[in-house]
Amino acid sequence: MTARKAQRTARLIDLLSQRRVIHLSEAAALLGVSEMTVRRDIATNQGQIAYLGGHILAAAEIDTDTPYELATAADSHAAAKREACAHAVRKIRPDETIFVDCGTTLIHLIDLIPDNYQITAICYAMNVAERLSRKPNVTIIMLGGVYHPASASFSGTHDFDILKSVGINAAFLSAAGVDAKRGATCEHFHEAVVKQKVMSVARENYLVIDSSKIGKLKRAFFSGMDGFDAVITEHGEAGPGSF
Amino acid sequence: MTARKAQRTARLIDLLSQRRVIHLSEAAALLGVSEMTVRRDIATNQGQIAYLGGHILAAAEIDTDTPYELATAADSHAAAKREACAHAVRKIRPDETIFVDCGTTLIHLIDLIPDNYQITAICYAMNVAERLSRKPNVTIIMLGGVYHPASASFSGTHDFDILKSVGINAAFLSAAGVDAKRGATCEHFHEAVVKQKVMSVARENYLVIDSSKIGKLKRAFFSGMDGFDAVITEHGEAGPGSF
DNA sequence: GAGCGGTTGTTAAAATCCTCACATTTCAGG
DNA sequence: CCTGAAATGTGAGGATTTTAACAACCGCTC
Numbered sequence: 001m002t003a004r005k006a007q008r009t010a011r012l013i014d015l016l017s018q019r020r021v022i023h024l025s026e027a028a029a030l031l032g033v034s035e036m037t038v039r040r041d042i043a044t045n046q047g048q049i050a051y052l053g054g055h056i057l058a059a060a061e062i063d064t065d066t067p068y069e070l071a072t073a074a075d076s077h078a079a080a081k082r083e084a085c086a087h088a089v090r091k092i093r094p095d096e097t098i099f100v101d102c103g104t105t106l107i108h109l110i111d112l113i114p115d116n117y118q119i120t121a122i123c124y125a126m127n128v129a130e131r132l133s134r135k136p137n138v139t140i141i142m143l144g145g146v147y148h149p150a151s152a153s154f155s156g157t158h159d160f161d162i163l164k165s166v167g168i169n170a171a172f173l174s175a176a177g178v179d180a181k182r183g184a185t186c187e188h189f190h191e192a193v194v195k196q197k198v199m200s201v202a203r204e205n206y207l208v209i210d211s212s213k214i215g216k217l218k219r220a221f222f223s224g225m226d227g228f229d230a231v232i233t234e235h236g237e238a239g240p241g242s243f
Numbered sequence: 244m245t246a247r248k249a250q251r252t253a254r255l256i257d258l259l260s261q262r263r264v265i266h267l268s269e270a271a272a273l274l275g276v277s278e279m280t281v282r283r284d285i286a287t288n289q290g291q292i293a294y295l296g297g298h299i300l301a302a303a304e305i306d307t308d309t310p311y312e313l314a315t316a317a318d319s320h321a322a323a324k325r326e327a328c329a330h331a332v333r334k335i336r337p338d339e340t341i342f343v344d345c346g347t348t349l350i351h352l353i354d355l356i357p358d359n360y361q362i363t364a365i366c367y368a369m370n371v372a373e374r375l376s377r378k379p380n381v382t383i384i385m386l387g388g389v390y391h392p393a394s395a396s397f398s399g400t401h402d403f404d405i406l407k408s409v410g411i412n413a414a415f416l417s418a419a420g421v422d423a424k425r426g427a428t429c430e431h432f433h434e435a436v437v438k439q440k441v442m443s444v445a446r447e448n449y450l451v452i453d454s455s456k457i458g459k460l461k462r463a464f465f466s467g468m469d470g471f472d473a474v475i476t477e478h479g480e481a482g483p484g485s486f
Numbered sequence: 487g488a489g490c491g492g493t494t495g496t497t498a499a500a501a502t503c504c505t506c507a508c509a510t511t512t513c514a515g516g
Numbered sequence: 517c518c519t520g521a522a523a524t525g526t527g528a529g530g531a532t533t534t535t536a537a538c539a540a541c542c543g544c545t546c
Contacts, residue, residue, distance in 0.1 A: 019377070021295065023321065025321055025322050025325065026321070026325065026351075026354070029325050029326075029329070030354070052264065052295045052296055052297075052298040052300075053295055053296020053297045053298055054295075054296045055295040055296055057295075124387075126369065126372060126373060126376070129369060129390070130369060130373070132390075133369065133390060133392060133395070134289065139389065139390070140389070140390035141387070141388065141389055141390070141397075141399075142385065142387040142388060142390060142397045143387045144367075144384070144385040144386045144387030144388070144397070144405060145384065145385060145387070145405070146382065146383070146384055147372065147375075147376060147382070147383035147384070147385065149376060152376070154385045154387070156384075156405070161404050162387060162388070162399065
């Protein structure tokens with residue numbers, strides 16, 4: 001094995017750590033060699049590189065034991081979040097327009113909406129939009145803007161133009177911290193701006209959190225507790241006065 | 244979804260938890276249905292089941308990769324598109340603002356942009372934004388609006404407000420058809436509206452297509468050939484007059 | 487510079503996979 | 517039992533992937 005070949009293989013593995021799946025022809029272009037050469041590289045490195053029908057992926061992906069748990073474990077308090085969302089989903093009627101905040105909590109809400117509901121969902125985070133797009137009968141409206149990687153969300157002044165032209169029946173908000181005195185807070189200021197603007201136009205505002213958030217205070221304030229029609233946790237629904 | 248189909252899907256997922264990778268033909272035999280049916284089952288369960296060139300695997304294996312990744316992988320004329328983009332990427336300077344159209348073609352352009360370039364990219368399709376978000380040093384601006392599943396893109400009147408406040412050095416447009424007489428066309432009217440608006444504010448407009456598009460005519464017209472500063476295919480760059 | 491093994495690119499044919507359209511079957515309500 | 521919608525099977529055609537053979541190239545030694 002020449003130095004050139006070894007280096008090329010290392011580069012391919014490096015690419016896989018970022019991309020998970022790379023098509024053969026794409027890898028060939030990226031590495032500046034022919035497809036045949038990439039094939040041969042893979043054949044001599046079956047331990048690290050896996051190959052399936054034209055697609056290259058890290059061998060670890062299909063070797064190591066169940067990454068399922070890992071994926072769900074990355075989302076802490078997933079069970080509590082899902083339960084809170086199970087309570088929250090009852091607020092949605094079959095033909096309403098809702099707002100879905102960013103974060104991991106409300107992803108569960110989306111999954112729990114019955115497939116036959118014809119809802120319109122407004123969002124501003126990419127992971128939320130992506131999950132919504134998998135559901136049937138959902139009209140998705142994305143508030144655009146500048147991308148913020150930390151929360152996979154978009155923000156900007158223009159958001160507000162869209163909000164003027166839609167009627168939101170219920171807004172489902174998430175928070176990173178809920179404090180009795182200071183109210184609901186999140187990690188990023190740009191998120192807080194969007195949340196506030198949405199809350200000002202939505203008919204009903206629900207804060208959906210798992211109870212681990214209670215007592216915490218984060219840097220970006222977006223609403224006092226009296227701004228919510230209800231606070232929904234895994235234990236059920238509580239009036240805003242209980243905090 | 245019938246009970247039978249749901250049960251079959253559950254069985255398939257169960258198989259995947261033991262086997263990691265199952266070939267399409269084997270799954271069809273194991274489940275006692277045709278390969279076509281297994282394909283369709285997978286298509287309606289992209290969240291849990293992933294599919295790569297004839298092989299079925301648990302979606303968790305290639306986690307965080309949205310279904311778009313798979314869409315790109317199954318992309319036809321992928322090699323020609325990538326070559327066209329290799330020509331197109333030379334139009335980008337290290338600190339510019341560009342527009343990236345929707346579709347599968349320009350995904351390759353994104354991959355080919357050098358990592359050390361500090362560019363700002365404007366887009367209106369989810370798969371494009373998703374791919375952009377993986378690159379370092381890129382500022383992403385998303386034009387929001389109503390979601391259109393066919394092209395994973397968003398559209399709406401409000402797009403135009405954002406466009407007023409940015410300066411676009413180069414817009415990279417794609418098309419589903421290019422006709423000598425009628426010019427550039429695409430599948431959906433809502434896309435055409437966005438393309439036209441972008442072209443009116445961008446300093447330079449490049450049409451990037453693989454040559455299979457030439458001679459085709461689709462329903463939504465968005466620009467005559469003289470609207471482009473250049474047409475870029477896998478064979479290189481051509482002036483707009485050559486069509 | 488000639489010779490050598492290992493590496494790489496190019497082609498063509500075969501096998502496989504994908505998409506689409508249409509025929510058939512199944513299933514839930516009336 | 518009838519009926520329409522959903523689900524399923526089938527086959528053709530096109531696109532992609534695989535394999536194999538052969539030619540060209542590289543770095544090295546003699």
